[in-house]
Amino acid sequence: MSILVQDSNKTACRAAEAGLQQKNCAALVRPAGTGKGCIVWELLDAHPEMRVLWVVSCAARLELRRALTKRLGRTLGGRVRLMSCEQLAVQNALGWVALAEFRPGLLVLDGWREMSAKDWTDCVQPLFRLCPGAKLLALGEPDAPGDSCRAAEEMLADAIVEPLALGGAMAEGLLPMPASYTALLWPLEDGMARLRAEVKNLHLPGCPDPNAEKYQALSLAVEKLPPVEQLLAQWLPDAAGRYLVLCEDDAAAAQTAEQAEKLFGAGTHIYKDAEGFAADEAATLRLLVCANGPAVQSPLAGISGVVLVRRSAGPAAYRQMLARALAACGSVPVAELSAAFEALTCVQQLRKECSAAGAEAFPLEEPLSACRRAYRQLRRALDSDWERYYAAAKQMTAEGKTLDVPRSYRFGGVAVGRWLENQRLVRAGKKKGRLTAEQAARLDKIGMNWKKRLELAWENGCASARRYRGSHSDLLVPVHYKDKDGFALGEWIVYNRQRYLSGNLPSDRVERLEALGMVWDTGSILWEKSYAAAVQYYLENHTLEIPVKYVTPDGMALGVWLGSQRAAYKEGVLTDAQIEKLEALEVDWTNRNDRKWQTAYEAAVKYHAAHGNLDVPTEYTDEDGILLGKWVSRQRYAWQNPERSSARVTPERKALLDELGMNWEKTDSWQHRYELAVEYKKEHGSLAVPAQYRTEDGIWLGSWLSRQKQMLREGKKLSTERRAALKELFKGEKGRRLSAPVPPACSVREQNWLDNYQSARLYAEKKGSLLVPAGYVDENGFRLGVWISNLRAARKARPGSFQVTPEHIALLDAIGMQWDAREAKWAGAFRRAEEYCAAHGDLLVPVNYKTEDGFCLGDWVRRMRENYACAEKKLTAERIAKLEALGMVWTVPQEG
Structure with missing residues (x-):
């Protein structure tokens, strides 16, 4: 049974499912409290086999999701893991490997517009690297104030499905509408000061000011207003009720809590935590004062009304605050305290949005209607003046003049120089006034320089970096790269990295570059990509013993990389974090030769335990395929001939072998073989040894006897004792050589x-x-x-x-002579490929795969792909056709 009730959420769920199926990525952008978490659980119910890693932006959102899970009767910890970015940031190397081993089929990024660039770099991108096969579902709010991570915005911009605005959510019943709404101004002084500064910025000294009269009219309207305390008292639905006072930020919350008794009356109980607020049963006014955040939308019972305290005029923060307050408190009366006159228009725009969506707008009380009318008249006059100055500036640029003019500069009788300087100061926050984003964009379009020359050059570089990021998805810019305008972006990136590493890059520039996804240490990101590949190899093979020539399916020389890490470790240039990550994969820091020696030595220990000695036959191979006999002989030879052997027997190694009773003296192999020949003759009655005969310890006895006969005939290299022993051995033996029948008169x-x-x-x-x-x-x-x-x-x-x-x-x-050896070898390899295809259904052979007879089929298939890619002549059309008939894939498919 579906847990979704509203048709809008059901439609969004289907759209998200389609996006995940088609693009492996979907983003749900809907207001707070509209059921995005329920949509996720609906998707999970439809895919009970899928493992999910659910990452939330902060601890407060983590508690919200836990509460939702409990309310829906679901469980976490099995196939669904819930974590915050803070928890991911403190994961150790073993923790990250465990997340990769979990192998989630779906990553949920909950509150992605609240995640910083640092969250994205330190938490999200490592997950993408370690979980390459996972699909991505992002949850966000349409009205997210501030700058979200640019990398996230760019990645998810085209993945948004069924977006929903606040007015639409109210109209569809996903969020309740306010029972009533009252908009007030507080503190009035701040708003009036900004307007006064704006009037002054547009006024020329010594000239009449047409805006002064309109500003005075607004001041008179404000003076006639009752105090905000009185207006709030008139609005309160219940003088002894509970109220949520939701502030735009921490500063506004601190100011409101400090002045709460003045605003709401003496004896008011003020709380900053919901637990104490809920427990207070006193018959007095009780306020829960908190800053805007995900925790706000947790349900609150018995709320009489909501007060929104705003410091800015932006609609994004307002809509988010209202959505969270309604999600927590339901349909209750809402009062708004705004510090800016411009903010009074937000509620009217929201009511129009509700009406356009087909719902009756909520009731609005306007005790400040006279002030709002006076403000509109002043605003129109100020905007008209701004347009007059802007028109003069635009005409300047049309005539080829620059906007970098002195303060005293006039154009057509208009004091453009003074006006342009004021615009720069207002935008930089060095002077009170008003400059909207739209106005700033219009000035940009006509060539406004907001900064000094050096600052402007940096801004140009930042703009070029933003364009590169949009095209390449990163800022790993080649050092000699220049953009289409000829700007040396590669050098600019290097310069800023150097300034950052030396501590000389201002913090605001650091933040702006990090928002673009700047990587200060390029080696680290490349290292992390290689490490992620090592994690996948470890999870698949349960070891990090990677062959030196091993290359991942996407072309990464992982074997070489791991060897370089061991060398770097030996030189002491790996960081502690890198060492910890590699040791989480059980890396062996010793070099390959040392590891091979240790493996063979462990086999020697087993042999000694089973036989009581280390007299290993030369051709002996243990059950793991280790050529132990040859290894023991090589250790003996290396100890006796250190200058001629590539093997090394250190004193430490010799001591280990001595404990096993190693015989370092070379045995008399001639005497041993002679004794074997005597035994053979005694057992078989003759020395007619078959050519393929080998003794138990691997000695080709027939070959040795043949050489002894030759040496006996030639009378060379034999001592008197050995010559006598051989004559005795061969006594009674007929001269016999295994040969083909000799035809008559054979030459x-x-x-x-x-x-x-x-x-x-x-x-x-x-x-x-x-x-x-x-x-x-x-x-x-x-x-x-x-x-x-x-x-x-x-x-x-x-x-x-x-x-x-x-x-x-x-x-x-x-007897089966193959006259073309190359063709015969290829045919033999192809036969093994046919056998592999028959057994596995494809030719996707692992690169290190060997057949039962030891043939490296995986490497052969890889070489065939390389020959095909290079149009190698020896890979003929006939051979290509035969391989394609087996289903050969010439380009290895990528996972995920």
């Missing part, structure tokens, strides 16, 4: 060819093919790899050669 050359052929036949029987490595030597010492290579070359270049007569070719074909 010596032919006999040699047939002997070589016999070696090739044995290899084919053993390996299943004649793809013999070029360096291969058989057990009799014959260089079979070279012979096979020579046969291929002879048939290709010298087809009449004795090596490849038709009879020879027939014999070789009978």
